[in-house]
Amino acid sequence: MLLQPKKTKYKKIQKGKLSKFDFRSNKLRFGSIGLKAAKAGTISSRQIEAARQAIVRKLNRKGKLWIRVFPSIPITAKPIEVRMGKGKGALSHWGVKVSAGTVLFEICGISRNIAITAFKTGGAKLPVRTIILL
Template identity: 40%
Template sequence: MIHFKKKHHFKFKKKLDFSKHILKFGSFGFKIKKAVCINYKQKTFIKFFILKIVKKIINNKIKIFFYSKCNYNQTKLPLESSMGKGKGEISNSFGYYKAGFLFFEIKNISLNNVLQLKNFLNKKKIANFFLIY
């Protein structure tokens, strides 16, 4: 009897010792609560929003380490095309992040300011973050 392996669309490790779960450079990290697809526009919006909030809250210099990448491409065919005309042109790029993925880290910041930043980010509802340190 031949057994075939089941193919999955996204190949991720299911263990918690996955390398994207551990703090490496910063003192505080933001993890994602639920699995989510974030496109390139949302990712850049999160980056600029973080930098804007950090400038308002803090006067001294801090370091931010981002780990998110948009690895997958979304394609779209024109409306008039019939079947069998290929895959279509790339319309958007996105990244799939599973629950517990370390989205970014922050260094040289106090706990009170980090909690304030977390509340601002969770109000935007792009992704729900929780704090690790």
């Protein structure tokens, strides 16, 4: 189950700039332990799903997991060996721009040791460096 929006206003968007720090979503809201991005970057929906599966596998159907980010940005790509120009490429995948300090995942109702090992395996699947919030 890959994450993607049901409906968008525009098919393609401009890249824009990525802020270095995020102060709105840098605290735990739902769980007791969280996984936080230490560096800014773009995370695709496949990477979020891979991290989610790795975390859930370590939890052994105990506790509750929250995903705090949603990939709502369409990322486009042109085919290989295509000349410059001729417009923007077709939709490749969905992603989310994450700034440093954003909480990505939260866990509640599980022991601290299991949660730390789960977040270490899940954080290894992500392209940004992560920190575990206790």
